[in-house]
Amino acid sequence: xxxxxxxxxxxxxxxxxxxxxxxxxxxxxxxxxxxxxxxxxxxxxxxxxxxxxxxxxxxxxxxxxxxxxxxxxxxxxxxxxxxxxxxxxxxxxxxxxxxxxxxxxxxxxxxxxxxxxxxxxxxxxxxxxxxxxxxxxxxxxxxxxxxxxxxxxxxxxxxxxxxxxxxxxxxxxxxxxxxxxxxxxxxxxxxxxxxxxxxxxxxxxxxxxxxxxxxxxxxxxxxxxxxxxxxxxxxxxxxxxxxxxxxxxxxxxxxxxxxxxxxxxxxxxxxxxxxxxxxxxxxxxxxxx
Numbered sequence: 001x002x003x004x005x006x007x008x009x010x011x012x013x014x015x016x017x018x019x020x021x022x023x024x025x026x027x028x029x030x031x032x033x034x035x036x037x038x039x040x041x042x043x044x045x046x047x048x049x050x051x052x053x054x055x056x057x058x059x060x061x062x063x064x065x066x067x068x069x070x071x072x073x074x075x076x077x078x079x080x081x082x083x084x085x086x087x088x089x090x091x092x093x094x095x096x097x098x099x100x101x102x103x104x105x106x107x108x109x110x111x112x113x114x115x116x117x118x119x120x121x122x123x124x125x126x127x128x129x130x131x132x133x134x135x136x137x138x139x140x141x142x143x144x145x146x147x148x149x150x151x152x153x154x155x156x157x158x159x160x161x162x163x164x165x166x167x168x169x170x171x172x173x174x175x176x177x178x179x180x181x182x183x184x185x186x187x188x189x190x191x192x193x194x195x196x197x198x199x200x201x202x203x204x205x206x207x208x209x210x211x212x213x214x215x216x217x218x219x220x221x222x223x224x225x226x227x228x229x230x231x232x233x234x235x236x237x238x239x240x241x242x243x244x245x246x247x248x249x250x251x252x253x254x255x256x257x258x259x260x261x262x263x264x265x266x267x268x269x270x271x272x273x274x275x276x277x278x279x280x281x282x283x284x285x286x287x288x289x
Contacts, residue, residue, distance in 0.1 A: 010245055010246060010247065011246050011247075011248070012246035012247070012248075012249070012271070012274050012275075013034035013035050013062075013248045013249070014032060014033065014034050014035075014248075014249050014250075014251070014267050014270055014271050014274075015033055015034055015035035015036050015037055015061075015064075015248065015249070015250050015251070015267075016033060016036065016037070016250065016251050016253070016263050016267065017036070017037050017038070017039070017066075017250065017251075017252060017253065017254065018036040018037065018038050018053075018054070018057055018063070019253075019254070019257055020042075020050070021257045022257075022260050023049065023050075023053040025259070025260045026057075026260055027056065027060075029260050029261060029264065030260075030264070031264055031268075032264060032267050032268055032271060033061065033264070033267065034061070034062075034248075035061050035062040035063065035064060035248060035250075036057055036061050036062075036063050036064075037063070037064045037065070037066050037250050038054065038063055038064075038065055038066070038089075038093070039066060039067065039068060040065050040066075040067050040085075040086050040089040040090075040098075041067065041068060041069055043089055043092075044085040044086070044088070044089060045085060045088065054092075054093075058092075058093065062095075062096065063093050063095055064095045064096060064097060064098070064099070064208065064248070064250075065086075065089060065090065065093060065095045065097075065098035065099070066098070066099045066100070066146075066177070067086065067098065067099070067100040068100070068101065068105065068115075069082060069100075069105055069111055070082070070086075070100035070101075070105070070135065071104055071105045071111075072100060072101070072102065072103070072104075072128055072131050072132060072135070072145070073102065073103050073104040073116075073118040073124065073127070073128050073131075074104040074105060075104075078131060078134060078135070083135070083138055083139075086098070086139070087138065087139060090139050090140075090141060095141060096141070096142070097141055097142040097143065097144055097175060097207050097208070098139060098141055098142075098143055098144075099143065099144040099145065099146055099175075099177040099207070099208065100143075100145065100146070101115050101145065101146045101148045102118065102128065102145040102146060102147060102148060102165065102168060103115040103116055103117060103118060103148045103150075104116040104118060115148045115149075115150075117148070117150035117152065117153065117154055118154065118164075119154035119155070119156050119157060120153070120154070120157040120158060120159050120160065120161060120163070120164040121156055121157065121158045121159075122158055122159075122167075124164070125164065125167045125168050125171055126171065128168050128172065129168055129171035129172035130172075132145070132168075132172035132174050133172060133173070136172075136174060142174075142175050142207060143174050143175065144174060144175035144176050144177045144205075144207045144208065145165075145168065145169070145172075145174060145175075145176060145177065146176070146177040146178075146179050146182070146210065147161075147165055147176070147177075147178065147179055147182050147183065147186075148179070148182060149179075149181075149182040149185045149186055149223035150186060151189065151220070153190065160192070161186065161190075161192075161197070162196070162197045162200040162201070163200070165200075165201070166200060166201065166202060169202065169205045170202075174205075175205050175206070175207035176201065176205045176206050176207060177206075177207060177208045177209070177210060178198075178201060178206050178208070178209050178210070178240065178244070178247075179209075179210040179211075179212070179252075180209060180210065180211050180233055180236050180237045180240055181210065181211050181212045181213070181214055181223060181229065181233050181252075182210075182223060183197050183198065183236065184214075184221075184230075184232060184233050184236050185214050185221045185222075185223045188220075188221050189220050189221055194236055195236070195239055198236070198239060198240050198243060198244075199243065201244070203243065203244045203245065206244050206247055207247070207248070208247060208248045208249070208250065209237070209240065209241075209244075209247050209248070209249040209250070210249075210250050210252045211229050211233060211234075211237055211249065211250070211251055211252060211270065212224075212225040212229065212251070212252035212253065212254075213225060213226060213227030213228050213229055213230065213253070214227065214230065214233075215227060224255055225252050225253055225254040225255055226253070226254070226255030226256040227256070228262075228266060229251070229266060229269075234269065234270075234273060237249075237270065237273060238273050238276075238277055241273065241274050241277040242277045246274060246278075249270055249274065251263060251266050251267050251270060
């Protein structure tokens with residue numbers, strides 16, 4: 001994929017996930033919402049209320065797709081039935097891009113409903129990159145991988161997490177969904193500098209940014225998507241936007257979903273942080289890695 005195809009994404013837009021809890025209220029209260037994100041698994045070949053709500057949303061907002069079941073790092077061939085269903089969602093939504101996670105999510109026909117970390121090895125880089133190229137060719141839209149949270153590191157690592165992510169992006173020639181909360185969680189749990197991770201990311205690969213909430217369990221942080229964004233993560237988002245520049249940014253909330261008014265207040269805070277970053281930006285195309 002030619003990096004020039006990413007240029008149109010370099011603007012500040014702010015969105016939330018389109019969840020069943022807000023199928024009605026979001027059309028009544030949506031101040032500051034520029035786009036929506038859907039989990040394709042929630043709309044694959046569905047009719048009824050989900051289909052009607054999605055059609056209504058598509059009349060009003062751009063919609064991006066963020067999957068959880070592609071299993072890009074899993075063993076065995078890619079799931080043809082899943083890819084067919086995903087393709088139908090893409091054809092219906094016409095998203096500017098679609099994304100999934102740089103992880104495994106199943107094996108032997110079983111979906112774990114969880115994200116399993118990959119070994120940070122050259123073999124894993126080549127394996128994932130080849131599968132990503134297949135997905136991009138099949139879907140016909142830009143594709144990005146999200147840096148996932150993880151709680152143990154697979155043995156045999158030949159590089160750091162950041163180096164692994166960057167190598168996959170380069171070899172697959174794909175985009176990235178930068179999850180700032182995941183950077184903070186992983187950096188805290190595994191003892192590295194979260195800003196150094198942000199610095200390592202090639203800015204022209206970043207299609208979109210995620211921010212969500214996590215829980216502090218005392219001896220570790222747990223990425224739950226079930227709490228408001230913490231101040232430390234807002235600070236890291238500020239650093240990321242100053243380095244990377246404006247991007248579509250999504251407030252991610254998947255558990256303990258609050259009334260839409262609470263989400264709108266968090267989106268407004270994100271918008272104010274991004275606006276303030278324009279005055280003291282660190283990013284410049286000349287220093288893009």
